Amino acid sequence: MAAFPAVKTFEEYDFTFATxxxxxxxxxxxxLSFIERNENIVLLGPSGVGKTHLAIAMGYEAVRAGIKVRFTTAADLLLQLSTAQRQGRYKTTLQRGVMAPACSSLMK
Structure with a gap:
């Protein structure tokens, strides 16, 4: 299931953090209507307010709806793209992994 580090749901989220x-x-x-509209979601805020929880919850809902999801951290994505660029595979990696028509949850 999308390699989530843990299962997080909207029901478990503490909305008092999201001021x-x-x-x-x-x-x-x-x-998940943002997926149908081909919109991106950006979660900003200080550490510990639940950005990762919300991103995983959205990804989990998408998986339950039959949508392919790829979960990665920003740090891992940058490492993958940097490596691909050095190996001459940047465009292919970008198209296959980042621009693929699926719900991508990007964190931190």
Whole structure:
């Protein structure tokens, strides 16, 4: 299942941490309508407010809906792209792994 580090759900999320975004707005992400609209989601905030939890929860909902999901951290993605660039595979790696038509949860 998408190699999530743990299963996180919207039901388990503590919305008191998300002071910058209304709970209704965060709950609307659960519908995954942003995927149908080909929109990106960017989660910003200090450490410990639940960005990773929300990203995994969105990915988990997508998996449950039959959508392919790729989970990676920003650090791992940069390492993969840097390695691919040195090996002359940057464009292929970017197209296959980053721009693939699937829900990608990108973290940290």
């Amino acid at each position: 910058g975004a209304p709970q209704k707005q965060l709950q609307s992400l659960r519908s």
